[in-house]
Amino acid sequence: MDPPFPAERGVDVYNKKLGMWVFLASEVMFFAALIGSYVILRFGAPGEWAKPGVVLNIKITAFNTFLLICSSVSMVKAYAAVSDGDIGKMRFWLLMTILGGACFVGIQVFEYIHLVERGFVPAGVREGSELAEMVAKGELPGATMGLYGSTFFTMTGFHGFHVTCGVISMLFLYLTKALPGKYTQQDHAGIEVVGLYWHFVDLVWIILFTIVYLI
């Protein structure tokens, strides 16, 4: 029950927002499990980890990261706009956010396709592929490529899944709430709540980008 139904004072946060905070707590644990496993596996790995930038294309992903951060900013702008009661601006910035997220997913899919073509798969390196030759030449450490593939695709894959969910729910809000003008200066919980989720996803990506691509 959302207030005004009279209730004992809880935290001064309305239910949907509180619910999202609570949900994000569980998301933190989920990613903590994946990232923690990655850290453990990488430190316990038999020998060298592949050098950054050899398998993964840092430039494209860096741009992708930039894109996601921008979409976070546009989300903030959308929220600011609706708080000022400027519905038109809110629509615009929400659309920008959706586009940013969609592009991110698109680029990630493109990146996956490219990696698989080069022979980088969750199981490690595909026989007879370009990367397999590099392993044979000793440019890549064969011993750890299996772990590399497993952790990379699992972590980035599930992040991508979260971004997709975010884009879908934002699109849903845009079509069912923003366009029909259901959001007002007083009532715009959806924007704020989905915004929280979006910033979280963004934050997770910055961590992933650092530990998976850069280090």
Next chain:
Amino acid sequence: MRTLGSVAAVGGAAGLLVLLAWAPNTTPAPHRAAGATISGKIKLTGKPAASVNPEIDMSEESKCAAQYKSTPHEQIVMANPNGTLGNVFVYVKSGLPAGAKYPTPTTPVTIDQQGCLYHPRVFGIMVNQPLAIKNSDGLLHNIKAMAKKNRPFNISQPTNMTTDRSFSVEEVMLPFECNVHGWMHAFAGVLPHPFFSVSGADGSFSISGLPAGTYTIEAWHEKYGTQTATVTVAATGTKTQDFTFTAK
């Protein structure tokens, strides 16, 4: 929706797997048409090292150990007194008319686990022909079929019993092992046609019922590898083709 979806998916997948595992074959027993025969002997030159067939310590399986007067040995190399080699799988590798279909026999091939060894150790079986896995020891054996092309299985038989299985695609050779008794190994040649044979105690084999043509024959031994030969046969009559393996 999601509920129905996943349930249906699971159901479907389950059904599919079941079909794969237990595809029934009701084709009548083939009546082998008269045709050419390829027969011969598998010769063995040289003397295999004593260590080639290691001793088996069956002490913990008294039931099995009781069946042997002297210490049992593995039968990796079955060197016959007459200088021939047994347990060699000989089969037509290629040359058969493309697209020819051969009826699947319904009579099962039986592999018996007796005295903690597989009998036979090497055998041929046709695709979809039933394989009767028999446990005559009355103690736990597990049968692990380490198939690459077929669906692998790993089942157990805690007591006297028979389990039926079959294989859906050609696979030469398909190894079996028992993990409870690490020395137990067997090999099956799964073929889509009936033109195979295993050399016996006299080292001889014979493949009959072949239509006229030129065939590549392969002889396989679990330790000494494979040898091939090309043989041309007329509509009838017998061709002799020997193989010679060298003991290492």
Next chain:
Amino acid sequence: MTTVAASPHTGHAHHDDRSFVSKYIFSTDHKIIGIQFLFLSLFFLLVGGILAMQIRWQLGFPGKPMPGGGILPQTMAPGGVILPEYYLQLVTMHGTFMVFFAIMLLLVGVYANFIIPLKLGAHDMAFPRINMASFWSAFVSGILMLSSLFVADGAPRAGWTMYVPLSARHDYSGVGFGQELWSISIIFFGLSSVLGSLNYITTVINNRAPGMTWFRMPLSVWALFITAVLGLLAVPVLAGAAIMLLFEQVLGTHFFDPSAGGQVLLWQHLFWFFGHPEVYILILPAMGLVSELIANGSRKPIFGYHSMVFAIVGIAFLSWIVWGHHMFVSGMNPTLGSSFMVTTLLIAVPTAIKVFNWLSTMWRGNLRFHTPMLHAIGFVTMFTIGGLSGIFMAATPLDMFIHDTYFIVAHIHYVLFGGSLFAIFGSIVFWFPKMFGRMMNEAWGKVHFWLTFIFFNTTFFPMHMIGMAGHMRRLYDPTIYEFLRPVQPLNVFISVNAFLLFAVQIIFFVNFWWSLFKGEKASQNPWEDNGLEWTLPNPAPHGNWETPPTVYRGPYEFSAPGVTEDYLPQNRKLPTDREPALSPAGH
């Protein structure tokens, strides 16, 4: 997902004009969802029991054809003789069903849903639709898990703890698709659990009726609240692990594959990091529910309410830093073992506080031995044994001997059956009138309790002994071992009593179904309890309250001086009570 959270709920108890489907199947009413969970979890409780009976048959009479086993397919039990592969499936699925789908759903699914809003004086959960989603994903999860028994090569065979590499490699275990189904099912289960938890937490924080301050909340709500926090944070870890396991099977990843640098112990760390909070998810709510029953049955305020709350919080906190005690002999660094031992032993402290407080609650009470009270007393006595036997395995050197023996099996059954299940039986009887408007039959309820109590002990106590004799877990045929042949008669004894234990549960099921339709109509407050739920008609209407109740006192004001009855509902206004300060509307 956030969009689902929108809840256009209008809390009007009168003119309930919902269609049958929206009322009973895709219902958003927390009470209906609780009842749906009740039927679902009781079903899985039955399934788990049936599997257990087959396990006991094989252990008591190894290799003998099982009566009625003939109906099982050749791949499970040819001629009724259970095969090792089927035995391992039984062991695995019994654990999985009982832990995840029976006990956990009964406590967290049924009572969190049914009790929290009622006891807090809320119209419904904070997010009714998420609540519904939580039930249906649990349902899907259960169906998937059940279906794994029927796919080719059957259900998983690696034990409910799914230790890799056995669970990760089909050629090691001989399992097929069933293994993947376990992981998929667990992922759905995780979703359900998280959706449920965030609902409970939000509701408890924000939707308490005026005057229902934190320390006026019933202990059951406290326990369920803390449990929800544990579930919220622990289950995602399991989901993550299950996903890795799934990828290991279908994508050929190498997380747990030592030949490619993966780490086998990683799974155990992830699993038990979830698994130990899970253990308390399975017992904390039971403790809370029992506190209600004991206070009501003793007609006395709960002894040391605050220390009870702090004990719950303490146990919950410790549960995060004890997971290693499942891994003392797993090859984990022994120094870690030392620290985990200390934290584990410390859990005995809050647990002891609770037990002593229950005991002192009965002290100088005016005890009413209704069925719920009997079950509550059963809980206290049996849980004490389970708790104390835990100290044996907490001591690392001793654990080296009894780990993975039947001593552990005995311990967990004393906690989960003697503990949780007694609390659940008691609670079902206690809240039955509020759920269905009828009473369960008291006489048969008492018979069921006593027979269960007796056969429970004759079944599980001897397990301590065969454990001391060194009886390993998950053995298909213990008589293979010379040192176990002497204890085989005890195995037979256990099996026979297990069958009897199962048989007497029929009394409960019959009583349950009979009372559902024929039980005597319940008065509004049949147990003379103080909880807000008892101020509602039976069964409670949709939306619970037309005007929210106002709370003036704690939940355990039994036998209060200056009141004629020996109970005092939380919302009855005495002349001395002041109105609570309301939170500003729309805070």
Next chain:
Amino acid sequence: MNWWLPPQASNFAPRIDGMFTAILIITAIPFFLVEIGVIWFVFKYRGRPGQKGHYTHGNTRLEMIWTAIPAVTMVALGLISNSFWVQIKGRNSVPADAYPVGVHAKQFEWWVTLPGPDGKLGRTVDSLISKANPTGLDTTDADAKDDIVIRNQLHLPAGRPIVAYLTAEDVIHSFYVPEFRVRQDIVPGLHIKAWFVATVPGKYEIGCSQLCGLGHYKMRAQVTVHTQADFDAWAKEHAPQPQAGGE
């Protein structure tokens, strides 16, 4: 049948059993306190119509007491058992003169390597593992020449420290000898040591106590503890034939 712990046959057994008894006594106190308390209250305070319970919300001092006592006991217990734990499994607890034996677990067999006269175990290499050489013993290694490799049998000299080098080929197994009170999981990819002293000559059993698959219950080996003299005789008699360890 035996209603108590199995016979003691290792240096650890007496102390572990001692702990068992000690904890049994410690736990017996609260056990009887609670159970007798419950029974007593059930009879003494059974409900009488028209009567009320005693109205109290608790007693802080009392609660302090029954918080403090368990806390102290548990910490003490922890410290005591930890000192012992360190002796059993501690990183450098293995005596220097311990007699090494290799125990290699695979579905569903135990392969034991005894060092032979030189008292040194030969190097083992996973890549060498084959049907003919189940432990992957590297025969080029000088120490390996006299190693004795046997299946499902473990022969030990009594009265001297033994250190078992535990390796697993496929899944997790667990080395467990009840009479020794010794249990250690064997994890693929890890090299784990377990040490003990077998004190009483005789025959015992190794059981696999970690679920390892279809044949788990059948994964059993015989332990024979000899007196030093018998052991040497046995070792001489089973000195490896040239082909021990395959070609």
